[in-house]
Amino acid sequence: MPAIKTDNLTRAFGSLLAVDRLNLEVRPGEIFGLVGPDGAGKTTIMRIFSGILLPTEGQASILGHSVRSEAERIKDRIGYMSQRFALYGDLTVLENIHFYADLYAVSKKERSVRIPRLLSFSNLTPFQGRLAQNLSGGMKQKLGLACALIHTPELLLLDEPTNGVDPVSRRDFWNILYDLLKEGVTIFVSTAYLDEAERCHRIGLIHQGKLMSVGTPAEIKNLLQGELWEIRCPEKMKAHDIIRRHPGVRSSGVFGDKIHVILDREDVRAQLIELLTEKGIEVLSMRKIPPSLEDIFISTMNA
DSSP states (O other), rough: SEEEEEEEEEEEETTOOOOOOOEEEOOOOEEEEEEETTTHHHHHHHHHHHHHOOOSEEEETTTTTTTTHHHHHHHEEEEEESSOOOOOOBBHHHHHHHHHHHHHTHHHHHHHHHHHHHHTTTTTTTTTBBBBBGGGGHHHHHHHHHHHHHHHHHHEEEEEETTTHHHHHHHHHHHHHHHHHTTTOOEEESSSHHHHHTTSEEEEEEETTTEEEEEOHHHHTTTTOEEEEEEEEEHHHHHHHTTTTTTTEEEEEEETTTEEESSSSHHHHHHHHHHHHTTTOOOOEEOOOOOHHHHHHHHHHHH
């Protein structure tokens, strides 16, 4: 039985279609990443899966329970961590964890085992007496995760858990998630970070509420149609404006000091060099490169 299964799941807010006929299956024991920009529908999907929000149309089954008719049964079996820090700043780390233990009716006997383990697990033991509002961004996220795990959920829903967190804390957070996998927890995580998507077993690319592609990171990269070339030139923005108008260019984007271009065929390369030279723009280098997830995502959105 899938941990998550949706059938034409749809959610509208007035005329805005936030989730558009989503069909998705998440396997037990995997990390599945929902990848997309702000406004893609990720948070709405998370809120439906957690039983907070009802779909407008379609269906979603979470651990075998319908989000429409069995929302309360779902809530007892999942852990949900929202995008924004939702804990109590005027309570300490330990008090926040106890508060969530109360919400889930975790017994004192179970707490005596779980809380020390969660504090150690998240490296929060030295900070258990600190007010949550005085924690760093990374520590707040770890505390949110500890609170979401206090009742030992089977499925963990994480809505952009490392948004705004420093790189070291992001790495530590993902190390914790991998440890949870060893215990059989299924993890569904949304992110706008393409490098984090590489850490997932499978990912789904979502844009404007529509699921565009699903597969392993390697499978997604193989979806690229055309050839990817990297161009370096002094006037990158001017060059990009010229390049993107060429009929042989499928997609293009500026990546730091370089331009990534997806071409229909290799002979377009010579045409671009000639065109840029005519416009007085020197091409320092142009080479074929393997695609990244970011290249695939931009190409898909521009299709």
